[in-house]
Amino acid sequence: MSGESGEAIFIEGGRVLDPRGGIDGIRTLVIRDGRVAEVAERVERPRDARTVDARGKWVTPGFIDLHSHLREPGQEYKETVASGARAALAGGFTAVCAMPNTVPPCDNASVAELVLERARAAGLARVHPVGCISKGLKGEELAEYGELKASGCVAVSDDGRPVMSPALMRRALEYARAFDLPVAVHEEDLSLAGKWAMHEGPAATRLGLRGMPSQAEEVMVRRDIALAELTGGRLHVQHVSAEGSVRAIREARKRGVRVTAEVTPHHLALGDEDVARSGYDTDFKMCPPLRGETDVRAVREGLADGTLDAIATDHAPHSLVEKAVEFDQALNGVVGLETAFGVCLDLCRRGILSERRLIEALTAAPAGVFGLPGGGLEKGAPADVAILDPGMEWTVEPDRFLSKGHNSPFKGRRLVGRCTHAFVGGRLVHEISRGGR
Amino acid sequence: MIGRHRHCIALEEYSREEILKVLDLATSMKEVMRRPLKKVPTLRGKSVVTLFFEASTRTRSSFETAAKILSADTLSWTSAISSVTKGETLVDTARNLEAMKPDVLVVRHASSGAPALVASRVACSVVNAGDGAHEHPTQGLLDAFTLRERLGGLEGKTIAIVGDISHSRVARSDLHCLPKLGARVRLCGPPTMIPVGVEKLGAEVQHDLREAVKGADAVMMLRIQHERIGDPLIPGTREYSKFWGLDARKASEWLAPHCVILHPGPINRGVELSPEVADGPRSVILDQVENGVAVRMAVLYLLAGGAGPQGPERAQA
Numbered sequence: 120m121s122g123e124s125g126e127a128i129f130i131e132g133g134r135v136l137d138p139r140g141g142i143d144g145i146r147t148l149v150i151r152d153g154r155v156a157e158v159a160e161r162v163e164r165p166r167d168a169r170t171v172d173a174r175g176k177w178v179t180p181g182f183i184d185l186h187s188h189l190r191e192p193g194q195e196y197k198e199t200v201a202s203g204a205r206a207a208l209a210g211g212f213t214a215v216c217a218m219p220n221t222v223p224p225c226d227n228a229s230v231a232e233l234v235l236e237r238a239r240a241a242g243l244a245r246v247h248p249v250g251c252i253s254k255g256l257k258g259e260e261l262a263e264y265g266e267l268k269a270s271g272c273v274a275v276s277d278d279g280r281p282v283m284s285p286a287l288m289r290r291a292l293e294y295a296r297a298f299d300l301p302v303a304v305h306e307e308d309l310s311l312a313g314k315w316a317m318h319e320g321p322a323a324t325r326l327g328l329r330g331m332p333s334q335a336e337e338v339m340v341r342r343d344i345a346l347a348e349l350t351g352g353r354l355h356v357q358h359v360s361a362e363g364s365v366r367a368i369r370e371a372r373k374r375g376v377r378v379t380a381e382v383t384p385h386h387l388a389l390g391d392e393d394v395a396r397s398g399y400d401t402d403f404k405m406c407p408p409l410r411g412e413t414d415v416r417a418v419r420e421g422l423a424d425g426t427l428d429a430i431a432t433d434h435a436p437h438s439l440v441e442k443a444v445e446f447d448q449a450l451n452g453v454v455g456l457e458t459a460f461g462v463c464l465d466l467c468r469r470g471i472l473s474e475r476r477l478i479e480a481l482t483a484a485p486a487g488v489f490g491l492p493g494g495g496l497e498k499g500a501p502a503d504v505a506i507l508d509p510g511m512e513w514t515v516e517p518d519r520f521l522s523k524g525h526n527s528p529f530k531g532r533r534l535v536g537r538c539t540h541a542f543v544g545g546r547l548v549h550e551i552s553r554g555g556r
Numbered sequence: 557m558i559g560r561h562r563h564c565i566a567l568e569e570y571s572r573e574e575i576l577k578v579l580d581l582a583t584s585m586k587e588v589m590r591r592p593l594k595k596v597p598t599l600r601g602k603s604v605v606t607l608f609f610e611a612s613t614r615t616r617s618s619f620e621t622a623a624k625i626l627s628a629d630t631l632s633w634t635s636a637i638s639s640v641t642k643g644e645t646l647v648d649t650a651r652n653l654e655a656m657k658p659d660v661l662v663v664r665h666a667s668s669g670a671p672a673l674v675a676s677r678v679a680c681s682v683v684n685a686g687d688g689a690h691e692h693p694t695q696g697l698l699d700a701f702t703l704r705e706r707l708g709g710l711e712g713k714t715i716a717i718v719g720d721i722s723h724s725r726v727a728r729s730d731l732h733c734l735p736k737l738g739a740r741v742r743l744c745g746p747p748t749m750i751p752v753g754v755e756k757l758g759a760e761v762q763h764d765l766r767e768a769v770k771g772a773d774a775v776m777m778l779r780i781q782h783e784r785i786g787d788p789l790i791p792g793t794r795e796y797s798k799f800w801g802l803d804a805r806k807a808s809e810w811l812a813p814h815c816v817i818l819h820p821g822p823i824n825r826g827v828e829l830s831p832e833v834a835d836g837p838r839s840v841i842l843d844q845v846e847n848g849v850a851v852r853m854a855v856l857y858l859l860a861g862g863a864g865p866q867g868p869e870r871a872q873a
Contacts, residue, residue: 316668321753325568327668327690327725330752398676399669443647445667447688 127151128545129164133173133506137180138479139486139495148178150502153545158496171540173506180482180495181213181244181503181541185303185381186278186357186431187456189215189246192233193222198436198523200237203456204244206434206522208549210456211481211505211538214245214493215434219256220279226251226262228270235271243548244541245503247491252277252291252302258284261294268298273489276303278357279406281339283309288343292352301353301379301489306339306364307331307407316447318408322391326399328446333414336407337363344371347378355488356380358433360407362417369426379488381431382418384455384462385528390415393528401442401449402526405435409528419471422480429485430477432459436524454524458515460507461534468535506540513537558858563675565684566691567732575733578854579701585857586850589625599628602860605658606632607649607674608685609665614821614845615685615695619662622852628860631658650674659860663687668725681859689723694855695820696729698848699776700737702840705847706816707773711738716768718800719778719828720749720789726820727778731757744768745800748789765800766810775811776818777802777828793827803830807838816840 128150135146135158142158149157149164164170189203198206200217207215217234219225225234231248238246250267252275254260264275275295282288282304295302312335317323319330340356344367347354359365359380371378391411394403403409410418421427435452442449460481466472486494493503515532517525541549558564559574567575588596604623606616616632623630633653635644644652646665653661660681663671668688675682686692700710707713715734721727721743731754734741741759743750750761762768769775780796790796797803802817817829817838825831834841 319752321756324751324753325728325757327688327728329689399672440645444645445665445673446669447667 126169127156129162129168129170130173130178130504130506131170133176133178135178135496136475136478137496138475139483140497142496143475146178148496148504150504150542150545153502155496155498155500155502157498171506175508175510176539177507177509179478179505179507181493181505181543182211182460182481183485183491183494184212184215184432184434184456185429185485185488187215187217187434188220188436188452189217189234190436191221191237192230196438196523200234200246201241201243202521202523203434204238204241204246206454206456206520207244208541209521209538210458211460211507211541212244212456213503213505213541213543214247214491215456216247216249216273216489218278219249219251219276224251224256225249225272226254226256228266231267231270231272244543245493247271247273247489249273249303250275252282253287256280258282258287261287261291264295264298264300268300272300273491274301274303274355276305276357278303278305281305281307281309285342285346289346289350292346292350292354296350296352299353301355303355303357304343305357306336306343308335308338311335311338315408316404317394318391318410320391320411322395326395331408333361333363333410336361337367340364340367344368344376344378347371348376351377354378358383358386358407358431359418359421359427360386360410360414362414365417365421365426369421372426380427381429381485381488382422382427383431383433384459385453386410386415386418387422387430387466388462389528397528399446400528401444401446402453402530403528404446404449404451405433405453406451419466423472423476428480428488430459430463430480431485432456434522436522437526439525442526452526454520454522454527456522457520458527458529458534460538461513461536462529464509464536465534502542502545504542505538507536508539509536511535511537511539558855562859563682564693564855564859565671565675565682567693567696567729568691570732572736575697575700575736578697578851578858579704581854581857582697582701582847582850585853586847588853589846589850594625595627596625597627598857599623599626599860602659603629603631603657604660604662604856604860605653605656606630606662606685607653607664608632608634609670610686612664612686615664618845618848619685619852622849622856625849626853626857628659628856631656646670646673647677650678654678654680660856683855683859686725688725689728690725691729691732692725693729694848694852695726696733697855698844698851699730699818700733701847701851702818702844703734703739703774704737706840706843710734713739713773714742714771715739715774715776716742716744716772717776717778718744718765718768718802720780721745721754721778722749722751722789723781724778730776731759742768742772746790746796765806769810769815771812772815773812774816774818775802776820778820779822780824780827797827801828801830802833804832804836807833807836811838818844821845
């Protein structure tokens with residue numbers, strides 16, 4: 120599965136889609152010495168050159184996930200850096216940002232270094248650690264952002280938990296400016312949310328499950344926009360699910376507030392009625408919960424018009440033990456790396472999203488949000504490339520996932536669109552076998 | 557089987573015909589209950605296990621009485637352990653019980669959806685005896701049975717349900733059952749106790765008790781659970797009973813002369829119902845208890861596949 124670094128690879132006949140470079144057409148992509156050497160309509164190549172036939176496929180920059188839970192250190196039974204990175208590549212993601220809510224959490228250099236070391240040893244997708252906003256994710260004291268940045272963290276986040284103290288949030292946004300780190304936030308007013316199991320709405324009423332209103336997210340988004348305005352900090356809103364949040368972010372950006380946002384494939388594709396249809400299937404339980412119709416419409420529009428910059432998976436593997444329980448007792452979270460493209464491509468077919476915007480939201484946009492390398496096919500850039508078959512039909516079978524987590528709400532679905540090859544630094548690190556993997 | 561169903565988990569899934577099938581059979585079951593020798597061999601050799609994760613005396617006794625009149629063997633299993641704390645998971649408990657080869661597993665659990673989870677993992681029939689704030693289908697059936705008996709049918713009747721609708725599985729089962737039999741349902745309570753989007757289930761919502769009970773053929777008063785106070789859904793029981801409780805004066809001034817009063821029990825006397833009303837001539841609360849046994853006999857019979865109370869006794873293996 121590896122290509123020697125000196126050898127050139129010619130990816131031929133595919134539709135090269137590089138939104139940042141403004142490329143969309145049949146081109147040959149040439150990789151040499153692990154870097155993008157050329158993207159051109161006509162390319163001279165030696166007879167015996169190594170080629171990849173990409174006819175009928177899309178050739179794009181490798182996807183970048185701003186939001187994955189790789190669970191290492193501490194919860195290796197759910198996922199490891201290596202298994203998560205393998206799952207990422209299967210989904211076309213050549214880089215993932217690892218959330219810091221590990222055990223212990225990534226609030227210091229040694230955890231960040233461990234994550235990077237495991238990623239290097241695996242030699243698969245690139246892994247960018249994200250550090251904690253607060254020490255121990257406790258929401259009390261700031262973590263050491265300077266040290267976190269120096270050890271490789273690309274952002275800070277207390278993901279999984281909101282920063283409930285507005286005073287701490289203010290200081291986090293301010294202090295992070297010294298290191299130009301985005302502050303990524305999980306927005307949920309815990310008091311308003313209460314002991315919830317799903318979105319508050321007619322479906323929750325029928326199921327007799329306690330609901331969390333969309334406003335539990337919106338009020339926090341509005342608070343943090345105000346604090347970003349106060350501090351000039353870089354606010355990034357994670358997994359936006361509520362109509363009111365989209366509206367607030369859109370208004371704030373118009374005013375010039377430094378705020379970016381992401382949305383997950385499951386919040387784009389599913390709603391609270393899917394929870395009801397599933398019959399209390401805990402693979403439909405995550406935070407924020409699958410929302411109502413107006414919220415789903417709003418996040419789709421927000422993604423299409425760029426209010427929500429990026430698609431991020433919030434890949435959250437859990438073991439069966441944590442999911443095969445009563446709905447209100449089950450842990451929150453679903454896996455998403457391996458299904459993201461197929462799920463989101465459906466939005467293009469339904470006219471909700473252009474193909475260019477979809478690819479941008481998976482490549483250039485997330486790179487821009489956290490200031491990461493990659494996301495484009497500029498000449499000389501490391502060749503992180505995904506080849507996607509937009510017509511490949513497949514059935515989601517969690518038992519065949521490369522992730523250790525099988526908790527997918529898309530299990531059993533027929534999806535159209537799948538990554539067939541992934542290159543990281545010019546090395547072919549994932550290739551789908553005929554008829555599956 | 558009850559129509560298409562191997563389980564009795566949610567009346568939401570039941571059709572009018574399936575509900576009527578239970579109610580009609582319950583009429584003959586009630587006749588059996590009133591015999592001097594109240595025992596029929598219908599379910600002899602069958603076993604009914606009650607698996608309760610939540611305290612309940614009346615519902616469990618009702619199921620056990622129903623099973624015993626039909627000659628089924630009963631076993632009761634109580635567990636206070638929730639799955640995330642130490643101990644066995646719900647699925648493990650259910651599988652262990654299943655290994656004892658029951659025909660029907662009656663499950664009560666504080667988590668909505670727990671009986672559905674059990675049903676997905678066992679081969680026997682599952683009856684939901686109340687799950688969280690989801691459903692309590694046999695209560696919905698016994699309410700329908702009682703109302704049908706007292707009002708001579710439900711077509712065109714108006715039933716007011718008053719109290720904490722948000723947390724009430726009884727209200728939900730009634731709401732999925734009564735309209736299918738032709739009744740209109742009005743829900744009444746403070747706005748903090750009315751769940752979002754409940755109108756979509758076909759109910760009319762009213763916050764004023766007087767308006768809610770006006771012209772109603774029956775009023776169902778729900779129990780106010782003390783743990784809800786300070787949730788903070790209501791400021792206290794004193795104000796609640798003043799505005800949403802039913803006492804003798806309100807009952808005589810506001811209710812239609814023929815209007816009957818139901819309550820799923822246990823009653824908080826002096827909160828939602830004053831003692832004079834609970835024990836007064838309009839009250840059908842004890843009928844509900846008796847009918848509960850009849851309805852549960854019908855459900856157990858249909859699911860465990862006996863021969864019928866009047867039918868020939870089939871040889872049991």
